[in-house]
Amino acid sequence: MQPLTPSLTKSLTQSRTQSLTQSLTQPGSLLRLATAGSVDDGKSTLVGRLLHDAKQVFTDQLDAVERVSRERGLEGADLALLTDGLRAEREQGITIDVAYRYFATSRRRFILADTPGHVQYTRNMVTGASTAQLAVVLVDARHGVVEQTRRHAAVAALLGVPHVVLAVNKMDLVGYAEDVFAPIADEFVSYSRALGIPEVTAILLSALLGDNVVEPSQHIDWHPGPTLLEHLETVDIDGEPASSAARMPVQYVLRPQSPDFRDYRGYAGQVTAGVFAPGDEVLVLPSGRRTSIAAIDRLGEQDLEAAGAGQSVTLRLTDDVDVARGDIIAATERAPRVTREVSATVCHLADQPLRTGDRVLLRHGTATVKALVDSIDSVLDLRTLRREPGPQTLQANDIGRVRLRTASPLPLDDYAEHRRTGSFLLIDESDGTTLTAGMVGEPLAGAVH
């Protein structure tokens, strides 16, 4: 481990101030990313290095890391200690749960879901990837693309993460050799393409020595690519295409009945896709009633011109139709299909297995309905990426295909087109345990047999 010199710590001040002088209120300046890597690939070290070299580690945090490293008899500071926050994690030296880290540069702010990479924690990578716009898949340069790498790529593809970075770590141990890096990158890129991942960027680095994480490497003259941080700062995260059809699950009906707002009736929610504007014709689902948007309010501001994905707003409708929490207001074109039959790819999260015939609750958008597990059709072999037919149950961390029947109709989108209205949870009715995460439709179409 490279010792952390006092001069590094001192330069903190300068850099953090600089990042602040830039306006961080510019659009698109928040990137959510998830990291994945096997146990010994050095993922915690990479995250620690990223935070440290981006001058996002504070003196008191560093002091604590140095103190604990010394107590353990280590020569330098173990940067992995920056991220392993729980007693059990520090005791066992592994990451057992998703943690969220925050850092900022002059160009962008980042929310990093630091997910454990071990195979038995596939569910945690699914959790981290569910909100990520970018996934960093770490491999050890000495081992190349291994089973676990393929698993991580498959999960990223399954969850529809738009950008994937292959970080080839420990390049210092292979002499920064191009003929080590290139075949790994080629193999991963073609594998990702087969999975339908739209964009892959391969970056070589040494997390331990800080090569190409934030600072360009002095050892690599043949590689023109950006450092990891540079890529994170500049990758285009325009989100969903503007042409995406509009959706808003209704969270809450606002009826103030105060003197100023006697006849006010607004439907509050977060727009999950597309754009709504006053005058737009919309459908209220699942009932299918047609009406139009009279006005849009937003958190104390009245009469907006439009509301787009990510905004929490309040829609007022022209007709006095019956709208309640659990409904989805959607554009009339390319509307979600309303159905009681759900066919989906799921990742089972709970220790108790999911079985055919189970009665569960299904949470979709803001609706919670009763559901029955009609059949479990296949389970994904994460090694071969083949669907093995006929499992009786899904165990924790299993990814499988299921069919469900719901007690009342739901407006469903395909996950591949609408992440928010194409996803759902299965919940144990008796104790509230979150059982399963589901993605409607065929997100891995073509890639999985």
Next chain:
Amino acid sequence: MTVVDTVRTRRPSGPLRLSHLDALESEAVHIFREAAAEFERPVLLFSGGKDSIVMLHLAAKAFWPERVPFGLLHVDTGHNFPEVLEFRDRAVAEAGVRLEVARVQDYIDDGRLRERADGTRNPLQTVPLLDAINAHRFDAVFGGGRRDEEKARAKERVFSLRDEFGQWDPRRQRPELWALYNGRHRPGEHVRVFPLSNFTELDVWQYIEREGIELPSIYFAHQREVFRRGGMWLTAGDWGGPKPEETPEKRSVRYRTVGDMSCTGAVDSTAGTVQEIIAEIAASTLTERGATRADDKLSEAAMEDRKREGYF
């Protein structure tokens, strides 16, 4: 205190890509609305500190033009800063919400809690907090905890289930995916809800600046009689300081966090405006808690251990 200062103004919607503050605000509002809709009896923990003030502001926006559909709860350690209590009462009156106060002092007076040798009352808040949650049958408790505060907090869910003893078990947390929050709980259990999970200290201050939110005066630099203990500047006062060997002195200081006087340290500062504070925080090499909280320094896992017992 300005809860919603933009009421009935018209603003062009502009580009529909959100700035980071807009994205964080929308997410927090979404969380408030989810919890208000899913639970029977939510309550918002309100100390008069900046995070709880930002939460009240966000709640007011989330339900506008309705009133905030839940009340507030403050656990008063008995060693709170008078300026903050005065601010708390004014903010509550202006927002038109109900405030319940649970007092650590009551528990000490009737022997249910004993004063600690170090005089710190922060850990003593847990019992009155859990009693209040039980007595009022609150099933959701909004807290201003942020994941950037501390490494055990970084592992916290937005909807965090607590058992009937108020305990947090980091190994048995529910996975939380997309924006689907599971608030199911059994009788006696409750859920802690953290709308500011993804805010950092700097985000909070930038949001305060953008929204023009008013704060208690102790957040801004002022002359104060303080003394040194455990590497921090503590306010002299009836709560138990300074001791004979500790010398009080007048310094220009401000507070980065507002908690119990016995364990919340002031920082040397001349920052008198929100803008100056933002510049100061951006340049600080210490975390908020590292700079000002004695209770987190008790052990490597102090926060995790307190959270397991029911603390925020």
